[in-house]
Amino acid sequence: MASHSIAAHGHSDSHGHHDAHHEEHWFLKYCWSTDHKMIAKQYLITGLFMALIGGFFAYVFRWQLAFPNQPVPFFGVVTPASYNMMITQHGTIMIFFVAMPVLLAAFGNYLIPLMVGADDMVFPRLNRASYQVFLISSIILIWSFFVPGGGFGGAWTAYPPLSAGSQFNLTPSGSTLWVVAVAVEFVAFLMGGINFIVTAMNARAPGMKFEDVPMAVWMIVIASVMFMMSVGPLIAGSVMLIMDQNFGTHFFDPRTGGDPVLWQHLFWFFGHPEVYVVLLPALGFLAEILPVFSRKKLFGYRTLLYSSIGTACLSFFVWAHHQFISGIDPRMANVFAATTVLISIPIAEIMFVFIATLYRSSIQFTVPMLWALSFVAEFLVGGVTGIFLGASGADIHFHDTYFVLAHFHYTFFPIAIIGSFAGLTYWFPKMFGRHLNEGLGKLHFWITIISFNFIWMPLFFTGIMGDHRRIYSFTNFPDLMTPDRILLREISSVATAIMGVAQILFFANFFWSMYKGRKAEDNPYGANTLEWRCPSPPPHGNFAVMPTVYRGPYEYSHPDRESDFWPQDEPPAGQGSVQPEGAH
Amino acid sequence: MAEQHPSHESGGSGWQPLARSVYSLTILGVVTVITAILLYIFAGGEDLIARLIPANSSFAGDIDFVILIIAGLVGFWFFASIFAFFALLYQSRRRPGHKPEYLGKHDHQLHTWISWPHWLVIACDLIIIVVAVKVWHQVKQVAPPADTVVRVTAQQWGWTFRHPGTDNKLDTADDIVTIDRLHVPVDKVVHFELQSKDVMHDFSVPVFRLKQDAVPGRTINGWFKPTKAGAFDIQCAEMCGIGHGLMPARIFVETPEQHAAFIEDSARNASVPGGQSIY
Numbered sequence: 001m002a003s004h005s006i007a008a009h010g011h012s013d014s015h016g017h018h019d020a021h022h023e024e025h026w027f028l029k030y031c032w033s034t035d036h037k038m039i040a041k042q043y044l045i046t047g048l049f050m051a052l053i054g055g056f057f058a059y060v061f062r063w064q065l066a067f068p069n070q071p072v073p074f075f076g077v078v079t080p081a082s083y084n085m086m087i088t089q090h091g092t093i094m095i096f097f098v099a100m101p102v103l104l105a106a107f108g109n110y111l112i113p114l115m116v117g118a119d120d121m122v123f124p125r126l127n128r129a130s131y132q133v134f135l136i137s138s139i140i141l142i143w144s145f146f147v148p149g150g151g152f153g154g155a156w157t158a159y160p161p162l163s164a165g166s167q168f169n170l171t172p173s174g175s176t177l178w179v180v181a182v183a184v185e186f187v188a189f190l191m192g193g194i195n196f197i198v199t200a201m202n203a204r205a206p207g208m209k210f211e212d213v214p215m216a217v218w219m220i221v222i223a224s225v226m227f228m229m230s231v232g233p234l235i236a237g238s239v240m241l242i243m244d245q246n247f248g249t250h251f252f253d254p255r256t257g258g259d260p261v262l263w264q265h266l267f268w269f270f271g272h273p274e275v276y277v278v279l280l281p282a283l284g285f286l287a288e289i290l291p292v293f294s295r296k297k298l299f300g301y302r303t304l305l306y307s308s309i310g311t312a313c314l315s316f317f318v319w320a321h322h323q324f325i326s327g328i329d330p331r332m333a334n335v336f337a338a339t340t341v342l343i344s345i346p347i348a349e350i351m352f353v354f355i356a357t358l359y360r361s362s363i364q365f366t367v368p369m370l371w372a373l374s375f376v377a378e379f380l381v382g383g384v385t386g387i388f389l390g391a392s393g394a395d396i397h398f399h400d401t402y403f404v405l406a407h408f409h410y411t412f413f414p415i416a417i418i419g420s421f422a423g424l425t426y427w428f429p430k431m432f433g434r435h436l437n438e439g440l441g442k443l444h445f446w447i448t449i450i451s452f453n454f455i456w457m458p459l460f461f462t463g464i465m466g467d468h469r470r471i472y473s474f475t476n477f478p479d480l481m482t483p484d485r486i487l488l489r490e491i492s493s494v495a496t497a498i499m500g501v502a503q504i505l506f507f508a509n510f511f512w513s514m515y516k517g518r519k520a521e522d523n524p525y526g527a528n529t530l531e532w533r534c535p536s537p538p539p540h541g542n543f544a545v546m547p548t549v550y551r552g553p554y555e556y557s558h559p560d561r562e563s564d565f566w567p568q569d570e571p572p573a574g575q576g577s578v579q580p581e582g583a584h
Numbered sequence: 585m586a587e588q589h590p591s592h593e594s595g596g597s598g599w600q601p602l603a604r605s606v607y608s609l610t611i612l613g614v615v616t617v618i619t620a621i622l623l624y625i626f627a628g629g630e631d632l633i634a635r636l637i638p639a640n641s642s643f644a645g646d647i648d649f650v651i652l653i654i655a656g657l658v659g660f661w662f663f664a665s666i667f668a669f670f671a672l673l674y675q676s677r678r679r680p681g682h683k684p685e686y687l688g689k690h691d692h693q694l695h696t697w698i699s700w701p702h703w704l705v706i707a708c709d710l711i712i713i714v715v716a717v718k719v720w721h722q723v724k725q726v727a728p729p730a731d732t733v734v735r736v737t738a739q740q741w742g743w744t745f746r747h748p749g750t751d752n753k754l755d756t757a758d759d760i761v762t763i764d765r766l767h768v769p770v771d772k773v774v775h776f777e778l779q780s781k782d783v784m785h786d787f788s789v790p791v792f793r794l795k796q797d798a799v800p801g802r803t804i805n806g807w808f809k810p811t812k813a814g815a816f817d818i819q820c821a822e823m824c825g826i827g828h829g830l831m832p833a834r835i836f837v838e839t840p841e842q843h844a845a846f847i848e849d850s851a852r853n854a855s856v857p858g859g860q861s862i863y
Contacts, residue, residue: 352665387712397647
């Protein structure tokens with residue numbers, strides 16, 4: 001099997017010329033392959049491409065905010081309509097078309113069969129269909145930017161009546177295509193989620209009990225279950241919104257008995273668990289990376305597992321904290337403030353587990369480890385600032401200010417960006433059979449992390465000082481045009497540009513190392529989990545000999561052993577021969 | 585509890601004193617930080633937020649107090665975690681002769697790592713919930729008796745304010761209707777009736793710590809009591825379309841004399857026909 005070609009290359013091929021010289025037809029190889037690793041790489045590349053679009057939008061509107069009404073370099077003058085369109089699409093892209101495909105779909109596809117010791121997903125064709133549908137939804141979203149009237153600009157939360165009537169939003173086609181793109185994407189992730197759950201439940205290697213399953217797999221499975229349970233109301237809401245936009249129904253129109261607040265409930269009933277859908281896979285990566293580079297057993301496997309399940313359950317009962325001041329009965333806020341603040345308990349335990357894992361360990365500050373550690377530090381800021389917003393009394397001031405934005409970027413940036421970089425740099429040798437450049441990786445890490453804090457720390461303060469979100473220019477608000485506020489905005493925007501430029505380092509490292517990097521061994525880090533027991537990169541079918549599991553995934557530095565790791569599939573002493581590493 | 589801890593194969597007795605030193609250093613660090621924060625809040629630091637943005641309504645101070653209490657409590661957790669985190673990073677860095685420890689499943693002392701913080705988190709949560717709900721109740725669920733009432737109507741992309749005029753009643757012949765300029769007397773309880781003509785808007789006055797969505801098809805009642813005279817920004821804080829950023833208004837908080845003059849002038853000029861519904 002030709003497994004050394006990579007999706008990035010093939011992906012562009014698939015739209016280009018016919019290449020008949022390959023042993024496998026390009027169409028079968030790249031558009032019809034049911035290999036979970038190929039599909040994972042395609043999700044990954046698509047997600048990274050969408051991240052470039054979303055990131056560019058962020059740069060443009062941040063620049064406009066700091067230097068209002070001047071032409072933005074590489075873009076031009078930002079109009080209110082294009083500003084609204086870019087903030088809307090930035091949110092949509094970063095959550096639905098970057099965090100979801102990269103964290104959940106790419107890593108879920110790549111890791112689950114390898115980590116549970118299966119040769120592929122249980123439903124490989126469904127898996128292929130899932131990516132094709134996702135690709136279609138991405139194309140619909142990008143198409144929506146160019147239709148007459150422009151892309152949808154009613155914020156990623158799409159509150160009706162603004163989103164429901166083209167007389168209000170002035171984007172007749174853009175708003176419909178936006179809803180269609182999001183709804184179609186959910187279909188893709190439902191197909192993917194079924195695969196993740198069934199594969200992890202039914203295709204585990206012999207001997208792998210529930211508590212021997214690596215945390216990354218657990219987290220992706222819990223996230224998939226959460227996604228399935230929460231997405232129904234939003235798909236129903238999306239269909240109602242499409243009907244309101246195009247067929248004259250009035251589900252959300254108050255003039256004829258509809259209720260615009262209904263959409264908010266449907267949206268946030270999905271929207272809040274969605275935060276944890278993308279958070280959990282990132283926590284799963286941490287649970288793999290921290291033990292490997294600290295050579296220490298994961299502290300509290302069960303605590304982490306049950307806390308994550310607890311977080312998942314509790315997250316279904318907090319959605320109205322997005323709506324405290326939206327006109328719902330104010331008494332409801334008391335209940336939702338309590339449930340929201342209580343979610344700090346399992347999240348705090350998860351953080352304690354990670355910090356306690358480092359205790360008396362032996363930490364090697366490699367690039368994936370730096371990303372994983374920075375996740376803990378940055379996510380702590382995001383976590384504690386969330387309490388201000390969950391507390392109803394304080395949220396009266398903070399709602400829809402830059403404090404909210406700073407808070408959720410301190411959660412979503414660690415999740416979507418730091419989590420993805422941690423996973424990518426950690427599993428890169430397995431995915432592509434080559435090592436990333438360590439020095440370049442560290443440079444990229446430090447520039448990204450420092451500029452990130454310079455982007456968002458100042459905006460906590462502008463938020464407290466009254467900057468409200470989704471405003472294309474603060475020049476119309478005399479109270480908001482004081483020199484200190486302007487300075488804080490400028491610091492943030494310049495840091496955004498620096499962070500954007502720094503990503504060139506990553507992409508250069510990524511694509512250069514893919515072809516020219518140092519060749520990777522099968523198990524370069526001395527890790528225990530099963531994906532490191534097959535060749536790098538794994539061939540179609542993954543394992544030469546299907547593994548049998550004898551122990552949990554985190555047995556590092558065991559006192560009975562000479563070597564400081566203990567692979568899950570290594571038979572106990574006296575039970576058969578030890579499988580040679582990298583057996584073909 | 586540490587006394588009963590069975591020593592481990594690899595670590596020997598070495599890790600107990602170390603655990604204690606990390607514990608005590610962490611606790612010392614965070615106790616210092618939290619004491620400093622609480623001292624600051626209770627000894628003259630209660631205007632910490634007001635230094636960033638003026639607090640010009642009767643409940644602004646209460647909301648700032650919630651913010652500061654939370655800041656104190658989560659500040660404790662943040663500094664505790666960050667301190668422990670970086671202390672462990674330093675203590676556990678890879679170096680010659682340093683061996684990582686294998687901690688098995690049934691180590692009860694390990695669970696104290698997370699069990700006491702767990703109860704402490706719950707205690708902090710309860711304090712935060714009680715304080716937050718109390719202030720929320722006082723601002724959003726009950727209102728003191730009204731001294732005057734105004735009707736605020738939002739639309740794409742502007743504000744219409746209906747003032748009650750000399751009789752202090754809305755929907756009478758002497759109502760004063762203004763666009764993008766709201767006039768209220770200082771130190772009086774103002775009730776507002778918030779409406780929207782088209783999409784979601786949000787009536788927000790940051791210096792009052794006041795924010796309330798306007799929902800089309802409904803009238804939402806709220807109140808505020810300005811405590812300082814002056815002119816301040818009114819924002820629309822809910823995405824309402826292309827002109828969302830072009831929807832600024834000003835609130836003029838006036839002394840009794842200024843307000844009486846405003847009512848008199850408006851009655852004389854009567855630019856908008858009084859009493860006629862504008863909806």
